[in-house]
Amino acid sequence: MRDAIHVVEKIQFSLPNSASKDEVANLKKLADKGLFKCPYCEAKLIVKSGETVILHFSHLHSEACEESKTVDKAEKKYSKQVERETEKHPAMVSIVLDELLIQSRLRTDVQVEHGYKAKPDLLEFPDIWVQVSDKEFAISIVTNVHSSGDERLAKRIVQRHHHFLEHGMQPIWFIENKELVVEKEKHAIVLWDAEAVIALKTEEDLKWEASLSDIATDLSFFDSYNYIPYMKEFKIDVKSMYYIYSIDDRISVKVQRFLSDRDIKPYRSFLLNQGYEIPFADALKVNKEFALSNLLQDELQREDFIKNNEALLKKLVEEAARQNQEEEDRLKELKRLKAAKEERIQEIKNLIKERLQHDKLSYSPHSRTLSYTDLKTQLRARIGLTQSQQMDLWTNYMLRRVGVGNSHLVWDIVEENNVTTYTELKRLLDEL
Template sequence: MREALHVIDNEITSLPDSATREEIDNFKKLAEKGLFQCPYCKAKLIIKYGEERGQYFSHQHSEACEVSKKIDQAEKRYRKQLVRETTNHHAMLAILHDELANQAKINSMIQLDYGYKAKPELKEYPDIWMKIGEKEYGLSIVTSVTSAVDSKLAGQITKRQRYFLEHGMEPIWFIEKEEQSIEISKNALVLWDAELSISSKTDEDKKWDAMLTELVKDKDFFAYFNYPVSMDSPTVDVRSMYYIYSNEDRTVVKVMRFLKDGEVKPYRAFLLNEGYEIPFADALVVKNEILLSQPKVEEENRKEFIKKFQRLRIQFHEQRRMLEEQRRLEAQKREQLMKEKIELEQERKKLLLQQMLEQKQQASNHAARNISYGELKTLLRERIHLTQKEQMELWTRFMPQLGLGNSSSVSDEEVFVMKKIDLDFFEE
């Protein structure tokens, strides 16, 4: 095991994950002088070192007590559970444990331990087990989420979360801030499957639910924020996410609240605000529960959200009115241009028709003055359908009565043609 009871200070001492040869020898010498004992059976502990396990506490003659054996087995299972985590996990876990341990010293209601030590009989463990009064919590940190492991990790987290609840613990999850990704222009938070799985539902989230239930009845609610909502009638379900990271010389938690939207990957959620940072110690303030928020800040954020909603609604409808007016003017302009185009086309057609009539008249006059004998025969026979007898009758009976001199439309050539027709008739 990696922890022992310091017999002088009466507190738990943990061995570091890595140490130099000199540091290992020093720990061994301290153990030889009887400084460490088993927290469970109070037997003297020594320190051993192996290439695979590193340094660890051991009972003398390897005669471990039953409780320590059980804890050792639980620790091995827990370390397998941590294989996928980054080195940041260990550092953040140490900070988380120290902050809670400080509060436990001044609050007798708080009981605190590492998950595998508090619940060695379990098959999976939270990083830290905590009990406040009669309520138990399982706190865990998630690092290094990638597309390759996301779905599998989400499944593991969902299973683990259900498992913790079945064993009487309320799960609380923290995630590395490196995983946070925001579409600023669309007021959206894009989530890993794993992130969505570890999101929490707190009392503050329920207060946001109550406020938003009325606001989202406005059919243009999401349009005001330029958010492309995926569901026709989204259910108001505000969730919270806790990102943990170092900011300059302190570790902070960033509280992000979002409105869950859609069940299709990649997951996108409506971001309620930019979130806010709180020092790690303040995030873990314990009264009768772990707060993980600052109620005054939350109340102010809700008021600011309503103001922003009202401002964006006015801007949206004003822009819509201006756009509709612009469209109306453009339609009016197009209609006027079309009317002018039609009038111009009608005038052009009228002019063209006039030109065609004039050309036709000129062509007709020209044809009347220059018609040939063959064309006249065709005219009378094929187009007017006069038989040769009828043609003869035309020239012998009617034309003498009319008189060639009385018709201005009959030319000298036509007289010749008529005589020619007459000759043809007698020849036939």
């Protein structure tokens, strides 16, 4: 046992993690004088230490009371649980604990304790247990989270989360996440497996939901953000994550809010802002619940988000109008070209008709002397007339529409329209 009650000051006294020989000897003497008592059975405690045993409090004659035995066992279990954490972890936990203890001294309705001490019967422990009025919180700090693919850790954290809930505590997680996975240009955050479960819904998240419901009513909300939603029906469900950073000896919390979307792996959600940092102490301010945010910052970020949304919508509308205009212009141009082409075809038709009329009137075998044989030769040279095309020309045009003696007419059409293929010629002859 590392903690005892200081008999005179009536406050908790914890043994240091390391102490010099002199300090140990002094602590032993103080204990012998009866300065420390068991927090549970109030029996006098002595201090023990040795080469193989770490510094600890012990009941006289090693007759530990049941409660202290339970807590001792819980402490051992907790030590094992936090073995995987970085060396920063105990420091962070004690900063949080100190911060909360200060508040608990000023408030009769706030109680703070190490998780394993407050709830020694749990299978796994929060780092810190807090009670505010009749509400209990389980605060945990998770360090050493290196990648979003750390599945085993994610599973354990999710388990722990549910375990705390089952025991009537609201879990609050601070994650030391060095790699926030964000698709910035798509406004997306890809959550680590555990984060999808342990994210919180706080008062501020509810305020975000209220603000969003004014500007977002269906899936088209995502259009202006280049975000492809997974949800089939629009639903506003804002949650928040709390990331801890320690820079030198200062610890900050980054508040990150998102609109929950994809609830299967990979967990992807719509990022609501770039997040903001607040000092740890601010995040831990207790009212009825934990502040976990900076009200002013959130207010500003909401305003920003709405303004930005308006701007994006305006841009979207303008872009749509521009595209409409372009399409309209394109159709107009197409219509104009079609009309011009029809006009040209009509001109040619008229011209051919006139010519036909004229030639019929002035026909004389001597006036125009292009034989069909000559026409064939000329067409072969000009448009590469094949044998089957020649047959087609003879049967379907010369014998019918054009007249056998009017080979020169066909040639005139070729010349006037600068015909280069038989298909083109056929089309013109069909118009006769």
